[in-house]
Amino acid sequence: MKSLSDTILIIHIIAGVIALAVAPIAMVVKKGGQSHKRWGLIFFWSMTVIFVTALFLSTVKWIPFLLMISVFSYYSVFSAYRWKFQKKLHRGDTVKWYDWLAAIVNAIFNTTYVAWGIYLIFIDVQGAFPYLSIGFGTLGLLLSKKNIQLFLKPHEAQAWLYRHIGGMIGGFIAALTAFSSQVMGFLPTWLQWSWPSLIGVPLIYIFIVRLKRKIDQSKAVS
Template identity: 30%
Template sequence: MNTLNNLFLIIHIVAGFTALTVGVVPMLAKKGGRLHILTGLVFYYAMAVVCASAFWLVAFKGSALFLLFIAIFSFYSTFSGRREILRKRLKVPSERTDYVAAALALAASVGMLGLGLYQVLKGTLSVPTVLYFVFGVFLFTQARYDWRRYLQPERSKYPVQSWFYHHITRMGGAYIAAFTAFVVVNARFGASPYAFWLSLAAWIGPGVVGGMVIGRTVRHYLLKMKVAKQS
């Protein structure tokens, strides 16, 4: 069993490193080009392997349960981002697959919030306790929004070319998750009296900065399309 556990750990690490390195390419490559599509697929499947291997590591290797929820959070962003492209390509509305994924993400978010509340009631205040709430709320909000816009597309934040902006935000969010995992794994705070806050910063900081970059990117394309429409 130890050999198998180590194998899954290696697979998990390799997939995560692949997502981290390859994921930069589709962000810089020409949108819709061959390089963008191929590297985007590699990133997608690498994140899928990260999530799948996390299930094994938590169930059989004894890794922290929190890491499984983070993997689910990361893959939901990846999955929903790719689904935007697939629905656009196939010219189909939201399908059962989308609803099931959103429902599972909602269930995972409720689980995260429940675990966070349980630890608070036990009097435990740790980094995972805080992150259960942070990521739980974010995942709940994201999945709830998806469910509502699947039912009522007019409630989308982006009434025009919604698929394009949701693809950017979701895949960008997935990459931030991969980058965050890299930062956290390699951060060493030792016995620093500020270890709690430094660890929180390592977990949350990339999301804050990355979110700002994604926001600027979305605004850039919104303005670009507005100008193109007026000209």
């Protein structure tokens, strides 16, 4: 079992390096072009490998944080990828059953983590994990909530685009957080966990706001 775990760990690390390397490329190349699609697809499948290997490692070695961050990051990326195929929900297209399933499973999983974090605080467990459990669990719940809301009432034609961008970058931020927590021990603990979000979340917000403004201006001109 140790040999198998070591092999899967190596695969996990290689996939992580690839994902962290190609994500910025997908972000900077022309959106919608072949390069963007190619690098984005490599990122998606790298994150898929990370997710599968993390499920194994976190279960066999019981690493709660790895399980939590892998589910959070992968649902973010998976849902972002799936939004590419749901561009016409506002015109009456139906949501696939596996998109519903993923959103519901993610919501249940993150509800469990929020409850667990609260319980750990209640029994006075020290350290950062209880608060991380509540924080990431809450973010995961909000992600499922927003997706389900759009499944039920897809009111905006460009909603898929905003969810695609936010989800892909959000998954990258989560993966970067996991990387930081493992290799940036020279930073204070709170900063190891927070700097990717402190930088990345405002950038997502600014980018999407500017994109919305650009799209609105384009509509006004036409």
